[in-house]
Amino acid sequence: MNTTRIFGGLARLLAGLLAGACALAPALAADDWPARKPITYVVPFTVGGSTDVVGRVLAQKLGERLGQSVVVENRPGAAGGIGASYVAKAPPDGYTLFGGTISTHAINASLYKNLRYDPVADFEPVSLIATLPNVLLVDPNLGVDSVADLIELLRKDPAKRTYASSGAGTSTHLAGALFADTIGVPLTHVPYKGTPPAMVDVSSGAVxxxxxxxxxxxxxLQQGKLKLLAVTTPHRIALAPDTPTMQEAGVSGFEMASWQAVYAPKGTPPAILERLAREIGEIVKEPDVQERLGKTMGMELVGSSPQALRELMASEIPRWAEVVKKSGASVE
Incomplete structure (x- = not known):
């Protein structure tokens, strides 16, 4: 009896069975999803920022529609990289979702020299939630009333002037770096672990x-603790119709808009991704969501398909690579 042949055959049979089981597992997971356990929605920034607000609205609404609890978990740091790398390693079973942004899934790819995740290879796009404008903010007591006034102030003594961001490598960081490069003034970047503490220091004049x-x-802004000088979108926005765009204010070619999206770990079953995208598409149409995120917070709500988000990334990643290169920004 040729035992080598027999054991070899058994090994191949076992390997085939294991491969089949692995291939079947996602389908089985999709069949009973989301009945088995609560879903974790990872927000890669601190509590109170726009990504957190979007995440909490979606978590509540998805929970109602799916009949399963959706729990928000904040994992801030590294421009969203800590949360992103965590989700990238999570099981692709539909029980871990990620609140991605222009930073985590477009800018970081070229900004970070040693990124611990791949925004394309490690994630499945689910849905683009919204786009939203960035704005230029200063302390009301700074003594400037326009972008031109700010530029004049910065040029007088750049060594004493700084700009804040919600974290190294975020879109807010890159916007500041691009602004400094555009006006030709070397400025010091002060990164924070999230938007709220950064804005507090700007409002006090510390930055x-x-x-x-x-x-x-x-x-x-409503409390009078910050002053709005300009918006970074190509057109003025409804929430601040009297505020000029950066280009109207004299900074030629300066344009930037942030976005919020949902992702899942690579390999999450298509049926789950499609179900989530459908539910999100309906959620963003709900009147209370339109009121809270749209009219009140100025977001342009979308609710796209997974493919539409994939296509957005395909255009945004190279676009921001050029901006990063031009600005000279880099993070270890």
């Missing part, structure tokens, strides 16, 4: 200025 999303700035 000269910052760019951030209109959604996050609204409370302090």
């Amino acid at each position: 000269t200025f910052m760019f951030d999303q209109m959604t996050a700035a609204l409370p302090l």
Whole structure:
């Protein structure tokens, strides 16, 4: 009896059975999803920022529609990289979702020299939730009333002037770096672990200025603790119709818009991705969501298909690679 042949055959049979089981597992997971356990929605930034607000609205609404709890978990740091690398390693079973942004899934790919995740290879796009404008913010007591005034102030003594961001490598960081490069003034970047502490320091004059999303700035703007100088979108926005765009304010070619999206770990079953995209598409149409995220916070709600988000990334990643290169920004 040829035992080598027999054992070899058994080994091949076992390997085939294991491969078949692995291939079947995602399908089985999709069949009973999401009945087995609560879903974790990872927000890669601190509580209170726009990504957190979007995540909590979606978590509540998805929970109602799916009949399963959706729990928000904040994992801030490294421009969203800590949360992203965590989700990239999570089981692709539909029980871990990620609140991605222009930073985590477009800018970081070229900004970070040693990124611990691949925004394309490690994730499945689910849906583009919304786009939203960035705005230029200063302390009301800084003594400037326009972008031109700010530029004049920065040029007088650049060594004393700084700009804040919600974290090294975020779109707010890159906006500040691009602004400094555009006006030809070397400025010091001060990164924070999230938007709220950064805005507090700008409002107190500890930092000269910052760019951030209109959604996050609204409370302090309404309290008179921040001053709005310009918006970074190509056109003026409904929430601030009297505020000029950066280009109208004299900074030629300066344009930037942030976005919020949902992702799942690579290999998550298509049926789950499609179900999530359908539910999100309906959620963004709900009147209370339109009121809270749209009218109140200035977001342009989308609710796209997975393919549409994939196509957005395909255009945004090379676009921001060029911006990063031009600005000279880099993070270890």
